[in-house]
Amino acid sequence: MTWPGLVLVHGGAHAADCWDLTMAELSRCAPELRVLAVDLPGRASRPADLATVTIADWVNSAVADIDDAGFDDVVVVGHSMGGLTVPGIVAKLGAARVREMILLAAFVPPQGSSVVAALRGPLVPLARSAGRIQRSFPMPRALARFAFCNGMTREQRELTLSRLCMESPAVIFEPADRSGLPNGVPRTWIMTLRDRALSRRQQLDAIKSLGGIDTMVCLDACHDVMFSQPARLAEVLAERCRRHARDRS
Known part of the structure; x- marks a missing residue:
């Protein structure tokens, strides 16, 4: 059996290393699965000017990484602000290569709107401040702890906070x-039920903005579930990929 490649796209204030624990669990529960966690421009392995980088820059960089990895067909996952990037990745790769799009507690504003315009909750003041000063700055540790880390162990929380980066x-x-998003790609939403950064209602609004989904998976977890429940998240992702495995003998 040949599995599609699994592409993991991080969200705001995170980098590719936010997936490390989940990737380790995937290697145990689905060793045949090839996994790529991308760094979007502005992270350590992809230097860029955060003041001028665009969603298109992120999309093009991720697609180049996917091609360089030699992935023919893929399942693409986007966490949090990855909801801005992943639809563009799917559109650029096309339905012939994307087996499934998975959005994990993702920010998906209405078509033509922005994250700031649609955002509700504890991250609003920080987002609006970013617009006023027009330069990147670190997320305050206390805010990140509240928004991302509820329910974590001390070790999980410290690891999460140690890996935050500029946005x-x-x-x-x-x-x-999302005008180029193909209709033929199955859409799955992973809802984090104890999310403080993106409430259940906001996630439902995001699903509506997306135009609906095919599958819903609910996890009793905080926003950064890749740190708090990496084994459970790995099981879900492996199962979604397993559905698209093909016998090519």
Whole structure:
């Protein structure tokens, strides 16, 4: 059996290393699965000016990484602000290569709107401040702990907070454009039920903005479930990929 490649796209204030624990669990529960966690431009392995980077820059970089990895067909996962990038990745790769799009507690503003315009909850003041000062700055530790880490052990919380990074002040004000998103790609939503950054209602609003989904998976977890419940998340992702495995003998 040949599995599709699994592509993991991080969200705001995170980098590819946020998936390390989940990737380790995937290697145990699905060793045949090839996994790629991308760094979007502005992270350590992809230097860029965060003040001017665009969603298109992120999309193009991720697609180049996927091609460089030699992935023919893929399942693409986007966490949090990955909801801005993943639809563009899917559109650029096309339905012929994307077996499934998975959005994990993702920010998906209405078409033509921005994250800031649609955002509710504890991250609103920080997002609006980013627009006023127009430069990147670190997320306050106390805010990140509240928004991302509820229910974690001390070790999980410290690891999560140690890996936070600077974010673009421009992308969150950029209008979302999903006009090229193909209809033929199955859509799965992983809802985090104890999420403080993106409440259940906001996630349902995001699903509506997306135009609906095919599958819903609910996890009793905080926003950064890849740190708090990596084994359970790995099981879900492996199962979604397993559905698209093909016998090519």
